[in-house]
Amino acid sequence: xxxxxxxxxxxxxxxxxxxxxxxxxxxxxxxxxxxxxxxxxxxxxxxxxxxxxxxxxxxxxxxxxxxxxxxxxxxxxx
Amino acid sequence: xxxxxxxxxxxxxxxxxxxxxxxxxxxxxxxxxxxxxxxxxxxxxxxxxxxxxxxxxxxxxxxxxxxxxxxxxxxxxxxxxxxxxxxxxxxxxxxxxxxxxxxxxxxxxxxxxxxxxxxxxxxxxxxxxxxxxxxxxxxxxxxxxxxxxxxxxxxxxxxxxxxxxxxxxxxxxxxxxxxxxxxxxxxxxxxxxxxxxxxxxxxxxxxxxxxxxxxxxxxxxxxxxxxxxxxxxxxxxxxxxxxxxxxxxxxxxxxxxxxxxxxxxxxxxxxxxxxxxxxxxxxxxxxxxxxxxxxxxxxxxxxxxxxxxxxxxxxxxxxxxxxxxxxxxxxxxxxxxxxxxxxxxxxxxxxxxxxxxxxxxxxxxxxxxxxxxxxxxxxxxxxxxxxxxxxxxxxxxxxxxxxxxxxxxxxxxxx
Numbered sequence: 234x235x236x237x238x239x240x241x242x243x244x245x246x247x248x249x250x251x252x253x254x255x256x257x258x259x260x261x262x263x264x265x266x267x268x269x270x271x272x273x274x275x276x277x278x279x280x281x282x283x284x285x286x287x288x289x290x291x292x293x294x295x296x297x298x299x300x301x302x303x304x305x306x307x308x309x310x311x
Numbered sequence: 312x313x314x315x316x317x318x319x320x321x322x323x324x325x326x327x328x329x330x331x332x333x334x335x336x337x338x339x340x341x342x343x344x345x346x347x348x349x350x351x352x353x354x355x356x357x358x359x360x361x362x363x364x365x366x367x368x369x370x371x372x373x374x375x376x377x378x379x380x381x382x383x384x385x386x387x388x389x390x391x392x393x394x395x396x397x398x399x400x401x402x403x404x405x406x407x408x409x410x411x412x413x414x415x416x417x418x419x420x421x422x423x424x425x426x427x428x429x430x431x432x433x434x435x436x437x438x439x440x441x442x443x444x445x446x447x448x449x450x451x452x453x454x455x456x457x458x459x460x461x462x463x464x465x466x467x468x469x470x471x472x473x474x475x476x477x478x479x480x481x482x483x484x485x486x487x488x489x490x491x492x493x494x495x496x497x498x499x500x501x502x503x504x505x506x507x508x509x510x511x512x513x514x515x516x517x518x519x520x521x522x523x524x525x526x527x528x529x530x531x532x533x534x535x536x537x538x539x540x541x542x543x544x545x546x547x548x549x550x551x552x553x554x555x556x557x558x559x560x561x562x563x564x565x566x567x568x569x570x571x572x573x574x575x576x577x578x579x580x581x582x583x584x585x586x587x588x589x590x591x592x593x594x595x596x597x598x599x600x601x602x603x604x605x606x607x608x609x610x611x612x613x614x615x616x617x618x619x620x621x622x623x624x625x626x627x628x629x630x631x632x633x634x635x636x637x638x639x640x641x642x643x644x645x646x647x648x649x650x651x652x653x654x655x656x657x658x659x660x661x662x663x664x665x666x667x668x669x670x671x672x673x674x675x676x677x678x679x680x681x682x683x684x685x686x687x688x689x690x691x692x693x694x695x696x697x698x699x700x701x702x703x704x705x706x707x708x709x710x711x712x713x714x715x716x717x718x719x720x721x722x723x724x725x726x
Contacts, residue, residue: 250377267377274444282441 321400321552323392363652383422413467417478417502419656421452475713480659503548545652549660572603578716589630617646
């Protein structure tokens with residue numbers, strides 16, 4: 234697993250209070266990990282803070298699973 | 312309209328002198344001080360370096376981590392005492408009519424820690440707003456009632472009352488009124504506060520409201536002592552389950568006491584200074600007695616507002632003497648703030664719990680830290696100095712007065 238993926242996983246475990254085993258690539262924040270709309274906003278903010286980037290709203294709307302977050306960040310974090 | 316009777320069937324407490332109702336009573340009966348140097352932040356540069364903090368509190372013992380993280384401490388405290396009170400009431404949540412069950416809570420300030428931290432975070436940044444999506448719901452005072460109603464599925468009225476240090480008493484009176492008027496049958500009521508933060512201590516220090524007796528925190532809260540120099544900031548929560556009498560009887564509930572009266576008044580005088588002749592304080596006690604249909608001679612114990620401030624303490628005593636005349640000498644008076652510190656918007660809640668427990672135990676909790684008589688106060692009065700007193704207690708009056716001149720009093724009766 235990439236360093237980015239490790240960090241993403243850690244943030245999700247911390248913010249959503251879920252078990253590591255639940256944070257699979259296909260896991261949806263809202264359907265599988267119990268996030269509500271506010272949690273989702275907070276996750277995006279944490280990714281921005283952790284990786285020092287800004288994720289535009291139209292991009293953030295497409296990040297709804299663990300895998301999508303990792304793919305987006307791997308492509309956009311320098 | 313025939314008003315219904317309202318009784319107390321459950322209690323919860325999280326205070327600087329005990330994290331449960333039984334620990335709280337032990338602290339009260341034994342005259343324990345909750346004051347100590349501040350641990351929540353570095354108070355080195357503050358004029359007051361101590362407070363009455365809640366001790367050994369781990370929110371994750373009561374709430375799951377994600378839930379706890381979404382709440383300001385004042386809401387965490389609210390959840391903990393509500394749970395203790397609901398458990399204590401023995402209520403079967405599956406069988407009650409949740410549309411006739413409400414949550415009316417009190418908080419003077421709300422999420423001060425969250426407000427302070429989020430705004431400070433913004434201030435040190437480059438102007439880019441990076442507020443947490445939970446900032447607003449952690450800060451706004453009503454979310455304490457909101458979370459409690461969500462937790463227990465209570466679908467009747469739910470909101471928070473704000474009247475500074477009278478907040479929780481106003482919440483209790485509102486609950487009382489709705490139940491006795493037939494608008495609901497059950498209320499989770501009380502209040503919580505968590506203002507021991509840089510902004511809380513700094514703000515009250517700027518008003519010169521706090522004791523600065525840093526060399527002896529545990530003796531700093533000394534209501535009615537000649538050398539009192541301000542209040543000691545406290546934090547925590549108290550909860551009462553109010554229930555319509557027949558409803559409580561029908562389910563075989565344990566009944567602690569009856570809530571028989573609530574009074575309100577305003578000083579209409581000054582934002583922080585009490586009325587010099589104790590006018591508002593007198594009127595609120597009169598209104599509570601009238602509401603309860605009681606005579607001054609019926610009162611056995613007054614749990615006073617008594618914050619340990621130079622101006623506030625004597626005006627309340629003046630008002631008591633004017634209200635009760637000769638009977639004032641037969642009443643026990645005590646300020647439990649000498650032990651708990653001043654819990655602001657939660658004060659009325661923990662003092663209501665203390666008042667109910669005083670009836671249960673037939674014991675008046677003391678006004679601790681009395682060293683020197685104040686010659687401005689009538690020494691013939693019984694301030695219950697330093698040691699709890701056992702006596703016959705049928706009826707207790709509890710006073711709370713808030714900045715803004717909001718006064719609220721309630722009366723409990725043995726059942």
